Amino acid sequence: MIEIDIQKSFKNKNEQINFHFKTTIENNSINAIFGQSGSGKTTFLRLLSGLETPDIGYIKVNDKIWFDSKKKINLVPQKRDVGFVFQDYALFPNMSVIKNLRFAQQEKNENFLQELLEIVDLKELQNKFPNALSGGEKQRVALIRAVARRPKLFLLDEAFSALDYSMRQQLQDSIDKIHKSFKMTTLFISHDISEVYRLSSHIKIVKNGKIVKEGTPDILFDNSKISGKFKFSAKILKIKKADIVYIITLLIGNNLTKVVATKEEVNKLNTGDTILVATKAFNPIIII
């Protein structure tokens, strides 16, 4: 178990920003950090990895202290045993894919590297240099490079944001496979509800530098009454009046769909909102 209680304040122009993260993370769990940009998600991961230092507090990982301001303990990133996937991939341009991976290993284990390349389907590209890879390929290399030294804690900083839909799916598959194979405690930042649902067992919602809510991904919608069998997160693209009801056009995954809503319901909604659509699955039509 990882216990965290850390504080850090920044001065951003004239604004004083205070971050206070207090939470616990279960071993081998996969956690989503969810929140708007600027809420402090990246800072949280950087503080955990040691790339930034909290002002006060402690980080305890299975009774090993990584940081404690009272005891004046602060392990450098090198000693923290984390795997960090950066938003801009951060692959070393002077090394081929396989050399990037070898550089990451402490003890040489070529079989393990080949196994990783297999998982993310990059075996053929191992002698290519990063500048010859596509965005999705780079991201997958970054992913397995961070895994190559078998870290205790696996941190992904918005690993998905620069990728298109099918690449995201592929990367999510990779993360899922990696987690199933190696069971590392994983924290990933995401803006995307479907991603959070698909990958994570726990979610932490960050707002203004604090973790305001945590639990299973269902807490995103704070609606325990729903018992529907089909649940989808959807983005509202259009709200249109049709006679006495309203037609809402929704984007679910990459599919468009339309649902009806009453005036009272529509009053609470705006285009661009993310909502949960649920239906009881009494008689679905299944087309194969």
Add this chain to the structure above:
Amino acid sequence: MFLETMLLTFKVALHTTCILFIIGIPIAFWLSTTKSKFKPIFETIISMPLVLPPSVIGFYLLIFLGPSSFTGSFFEDWFDMRLVFSYEGIIIGSTIFSFPFMVHPIQSGLQSLPKSLTEASYTLGKSKLQTLFYIQLPNIRASLLVGVVLTFAHTVGEFGVVLMIGGNIPGVTRLASIAIYDEVEALNYDLANQYALTLFVICFIILLVVYMMNRKFSGVLK
């Protein structure tokens, strides 16, 4: 005589470049990472040779390294080494004078590398030294090359500092740029032209090679 002077000129440039390459990298690394409030002072000191007249530097070096100064007499008593009007003297002078030409390109190269590269290396368990040698320096090859070549070319073209601290002793401190001045004074225009043209051609070739290699490097690292 001509050949001796040219060889000496390039020997001085080579030695100066090697010395600066070795001491320039740690200083550039320190400047690119430090958060010290004294950083502007160090940066100013390193940049001073860019704006100061060479004769000013030469003059103070002459005062501080001369046989009657503390440093000068110390080296003479203990190492039997004279620091002015000698080969060692012009090496010291050119090293100080060419300092910014080595440090600036390396420093800006290090600063322009994405921070995530070094951070990624640190989170992969690599020390600062390992990161410098395996990640940072190989990825700023273009800047290293610029530093080396500018230092070399600048030392070849040095005049004021060398004249002040080295004088004009044939075969010891008489460099090509001084020889040109000397021959013009003596109205030997042909010989002056020989020196001048040789310097011109060599400097042109060096810079041409650099720009061609630079294009190759930046293509690889894009």
